[in-house]
Amino acid sequence: MTAYLAKRLLFAIPVLIATALLVFLALQLSPGDPVDVLVSPIAPESVRQRVRTELGLDKPLAVQFFIYMGNLARGNLGTSILNKRPVIELLKEKLPITAELGLAAFLLQYIIAVPLGAIAAINRNSIIDWFSMIMALIGVSMPDFWLGLILILFFAVTLKWLPPTGYGGIDKLILPALALGLPRVGRIARITRSSMLEVIGQDYVRTARAKGLAEHVVVFRHIMRNSLIPIISLMGLDLGYIIGGSVVIENVFARPGIGNMMLQSIYSRDFPVLQGCMFVLAFAIILGNIFADLLYALVDPRIRY
Amino acid sequence: MAETKTDSIENDVKTLEFPERGKNPSLWKRLRRSPGAMIGLVLIILLLLTAILANHIAPQGIDDQDLRNALQPPGSAFVLGTDEFGRDMLSRIIYGSRISLEVGIITTSVAALMGITLGVLAGYYGGWIDYIVQGLVDVSWAFPTVLMAIFLIAVLGPGLVNLMFAVGLVYWGAFARVVRGQVLTLREWEFVTAAHAIGARDSRIILRHIIPNLLSPVIVMATLLMGDAILIESTLSFLGMGAQPPTPSWGSILASGRAYLRLAPWVTTFPGIAIMLTVLGFNLLGDGLRDALDPRLKDR
Numbered sequence: 087m088t089a090y091l092a093k094r095l096l097f098a099i100p101v102l103i104a105t106a107l108l109v110f111l112a113l114q115l116s117p118g119d120p121v122d123v124l125v126s127p128i129a130p131e132s133v134r135q136r137v138r139t140e141l142g143l144d145k146p147l148a149v150q151f152f153i154y155m156g157n158l159a160r161g162n163l164g165t166s167i168l169n170k171r172p173v174i175e176l177l178k179e180k181l182p183i184t185a186e187l188g189l190a191a192f193l194l195q196y197i198i199a200v201p202l203g204a205i206a207a208i209n210r211n212s213i214i215d216w217f218s219m220i221m222a223l224i225g226v227s228m229p230d231f232w233l234g235l236i237l238i239l240f241f242a243v244t245l246k247w248l249p250p251t252g253y254g255g256i257d258k259l260i261l262p263a264l265a266l267g268l269p270r271v272g273r274i275a276r277i278t279r280s281s282m283l284e285v286i287g288q289d290y291v292r293t294a295r296a297k298g299l300a301e302h303v304v305v306f307r308h309i310m311r312n313s314l315i316p317i318i319s320l321m322g323l324d325l326g327y328i329i330g331g332s333v334v335i336e337n338v339f340a341r342p343g344i345g346n347m348m349l350q351s352i353y354s355r356d357f358p359v360l361q362g363c364m365f366v367l368a369f370a371i372i373l374g375n376i377f378a379d380l381l382y383a384l385v386d387p388r389i390r391y
Numbered sequence: 392m393a394e395t396k397t398d399s400i401e402n403d404v405k406t407l408e409f410p411e412r413g414k415n416p417s418l419w420k421r422l423r424r425s426p427g428a429m430i431g432l433v434l435i436i437l438l439l440l441t442a443i444l445a446n447h448i449a450p451q452g453i454d455d456q457d458l459r460n461a462l463q464p465p466g467s468a469f470v471l472g473t474d475e476f477g478r479d480m481l482s483r484i485i486y487g488s489r490i491s492l493e494v495g496i497i498t499t500s501v502a503a504l505m506g507i508t509l510g511v512l513a514g515y516y517g518g519w520i521d522y523i524v525q526g527l528v529d530v531s532w533a534f535p536t537v538l539m540a541i542f543l544i545a546v547l548g549p550g551l552v553n554l555m556f557a558v559g560l561v562y563w564g565a566f567a568r569v570v571r572g573q574v575l576t577l578r579e580w581e582f583v584t585a586a587h588a589i590g591a592r593d594s595r596i597i598l599r600h601i602i603p604n605l606l607s608p609v610i611v612m613a614t615l616l617m618g619d620a621i622l623i624e625s626t627l628s629f630l631g632m633g634a635q636p637p638t639p640s641w642g643s644i645l646a647s648g649r650a651y652l653r654l655a656p657w658v659t660t661f662p663g664i665a666i667m668l669t670v671l672g673f674n675l676l677g678d679g680l681r682d683a684l685d686p687r688l689k690d691r
Contacts, residue, residue: 338649
C-alpha cells in the first residue's frame with residue numbers, strides 16, 4: 087500500500103508539471119496585456135517598458151517559464167500584479183473558505199443521497215423511487231447558480247431565516263452548501279440505487295436471507311456494505327464537480343474563496359493569481375482522486391495495489 | 392451538474408451495440424413507448440418553434456426599453472413582468488431561446504467534428520496518433536468542465552463566439568473517447584475486413600463503412616451535450632464571460648436580475664425556468680434515444 091501511494095504521488099508530479107506548462111502557455115497566447123491593468127492606456131511607452139521589466143515580462147518565453155517553474159518548485163507562485171501580495175499567501179488565506187464550502191456540500195450530498203438511493207432500491211417503483219429519479223433529472227438540468235439565487239430569494243429575502251451572502255458562521259454556509267450539493271443528490275442516489283440493486287441480486291444475499299438473518303442485518307451488513315464500494319470511486323469524480331461548482335457558487339453568495347479570487351483575477355487579468363488558482367485546484371483534484379483510490383482499497387479487501 | 396455527467400454519458404454510450412436490423416421495432420416505435428423521451432421531444436419542439444417564430448410571438452422587441460414601466464411585476468400588461476429598463480421579460484426570454492439553441496448547436500458541432508475526426512483517426516490507425524489523442528483527452532478531462540471553460544474564456548477573452556469555441560474545446564474529448572472505442576470494435580468486423588480484401592482505400596473504409604456505423608452513439612451523445620452546452624453557456628454568461636448585454640441570453644438576464652432580487656424576483660425566476668426546461672428536454676430525449684438504441688441499457 088505504501089509503495090502504491092508513493093508511486094501514485096510520484097506520477098502526480100509530471101501531471102502537475104504538464105498542468106503548469108499548459109496553463110502558462112495558454113495565458114501567453116491570451117490577447118490581453120497584463121501591463122494594461124497597471125498602467126493607464128495613455129502612459130508613454132517608456133513607462134510601460136519599465137513595468138514590463140519589473141514584472142519580468144520582457145524576457146523570452148522559455149526563460150519566463152523556467153523562472154516560473156523554478157519558483158513553483160520552491161513553493162513560490164509569484165506575486166499578484168494587482169495588489170502586489172504573494173500568490174501563495176493569498177491562496178493560504180482563501181483555501182479554508184473554499185474547503186469549508188466544498189466539504190459541507192460534499193457531506194450534505196452523501197448524507198441525503200445514499201439513504202435516498204437505498205430506500206429507492208429496497209422499495210422499487212415507490213414514491214421515493216420516483217422522487218429520486220425526478221430529483222436526478224431536475225438536478226442535472228438546473229443551473230446551480232440559479233438554484234443559489236432561488237434559495238437566497240426564498241430563505242433570505244422572503245422568509246428572512248438566513249443571511250443572503252457573505253462568509254463566516256454556519257448560518258452563512260447553509261445556503262451555498264445546499265446550492266452546490268443539491269443538484270447532484272438525485273444522481274448520486276440513482277447510482278447508489280443501481281449499485282444496491284446489483285448486490286440485492288447476488289447469491290450471498292439470498293444465502294443470508296435463507297439462513298434466517300433478520301432483514302435489517304441483510305440490508306445493512308450484506309447489501310449496504312457491498313454496494314457502497316462504487317460510491318467511493320464516485321466521490322473522486324465528485325470532487326471535480328464540487329471544485330468547478332464552487333467557483334460559480336462563491337460568486338453567487340459573495341464568498342471570498344479561491345473560486346471568487348480566480349474570477350476576479352480573470353476580470354482584472356491578474357495572471358499570476360489565475361495561474362496559482364488553477365494550479366491549486368488541479369492539485370486538489372489529483373490528491374482527491376488518489377485519496378479515493380486508497381479509500382477504495384481500504385474498504386474492499388479484494389482490491390490490492 | 393455538467394462535468395461528471397459527461398463521464399456517465401460516456402459510460403452509457405460506450406457500451407452501445409448495434410441492434411440487428413429488422414429484428415427490432417423501429418426506433419420511433421421504441422422511442423414512443425418512453426414517456427420521458429416524449430416529454431423531452433415536446434419540450435424541444437416547443438423550444439424550436441419559439442426560436443423560429445420569435446419575431447411573431449414576442450409581444451415586444453429584443454431591446455424595447457420603457458423606463459416608466461421598469462421592474463413591473465407579472466400581470467396583464469406584462470405576462471412575466473419587466474426588467475430594470477422596462478423591457479418585457481417574456482419577449483427577452485423568447486428571443487433568448489435563439490441564443491441558447493445557437494450556442495447548443497454550434498458548440499456541439501464543434502465538439503462533434505473535432506471529436507469524431509480525432510476519435511476515428513485514433514481508433515483506426517492506433518499507434519502514436521492514438522497516444523497523442525488519448526493524451527489530449529486526458530489533459531482536457533483533468534479539469535472540471537466549468538473550470539476548463541472559464542479558463543479558456545480567460546485565455547480567449549469574453550464573448551459569445553469565444554464561448555462557443557471554448558465549450559466545444561472542453562467537450563470534444565467526450566466524443567473522441569466514445570468514437571475511438573466504437574472504431575476499435577468496428578475495425579474488427581467482417582464488413583471492414585471484406586472492404587480491405589476487395590482493396591478499398593482507408594479513406595473509403597472510414598467514410599463509407601466506419602462513420603455511418605458511428606451514427607447512433609454520436610446522436611445520443613450530441614443530444615445530451617446540447618443540454619450540457621446550454622447549461623454551461625448560461626453559467627458563463629451569468630459570470631459575464633459569454634453573451635454581453637443587451638443580448639438576451641438567459642444567463643446574462645439572470646446576471647442583471649440578481650441586483651434586483653429583492654425588488655423584482657421575476658427577473659431572476661423565469662429565465663432559470665426556461666434554462667431548466669430546455670436542458671431537461673435534451674436530457675430526457677437523450678436518455679430516451681439511448682434506451683431506444685440499446686434496450687439492454689434501460690433502467691441503469
